[in-house]
Amino acid sequence: MNTPQENFEALGLSLPPAPTPLGVYKPFLIDxxxxxxxxxxxxxxxxxxxxxxxxxxxxxENGKLAARQxxxxxxxxxxxxxxxxxxxxxxxxxxxxxxxxxNFEKHPYIINGCSELFAQVWGKENGIGVRSAVGFGxxxxxxxxxxxxxxxLV
Numbered sequence: 068m069n070t071p072q073e074n075f076e077a078l079g080l081s082l083p084p085a086p087t088p089l090g091v092y093k094p095f096l097i098d099x100x101x102x103x104x105x106x107x108x109x110x111x112x113x114x115x116x117x118x119x120x121x122x123x124x125x126x127x128e129n130g131k132l133a134a135r136q137x138x139x140x141x142x143x144x145x146x147x148x149x150x151x152x153x154x155x156x157x158x159x160x161x162x163x164x165x166x167x168x169x170n171f172e173k174h175p176y177i178i179n180g181c182s183e184l185f186a187q188v189w190g191k192e193n194g195i196g197v198r199s200a201v202g203f204g205x206x207x208x209x210x211x212x213x214x215x216x217x218x219x220l221v
Contacts, residue, residue, distance in 0.1 A: 071152035075142065075188050083110040083140055085147035094144050102155065102218040104144060106164070108210040109136035118209050122168035125211050127176060133211045134163065134180030141216060153221070157193035158185050160217040166206040174200040181214050
């Protein structure tokens with residue numbers, strides 16, 4: 068059985084640079100055996116953000132890819148601050164916020180981009196936690212997806 072770190076490496080994906088706060092908050096916080104990650108956006112390898120609104124300038128498939136990019140950004144924060152994905156026992160909760168048009172109704176499909184990534188890293192038993200996926204009229208800098216999460220540490 069592979070470790071979460073080995074699972075990630077087998078995917079052949081690259082991590083973007085870990086973002087630095089643009090406001091008054093911490094990107095992560097450890098409290099006892101829990102790791103809280105603040106809302107993350109879709110940072111790309113060149114540090115730029117994916118920009119746009121789902122149902123308007125971004126279609127569902129690219130919205131799902133944006134959510135996967137948010138997951139990669141969160142993994143980057145974990146690696147930069149915790150070290151290894153092996154330090155995470157399981158995903159407890161994911162809150163996915165989707166910047167979308169008022170008539171868009173497939174929020175869970177979009178957030179699956181992140182949830183599927185986490186399931187590939189930590190396995191279905193530990194990589195899938197409870198989740199909410201909700202639509203918003205706007206998000207910071209017009210990003211299409213913002214996600215925050217709670218993890219249990221080993």
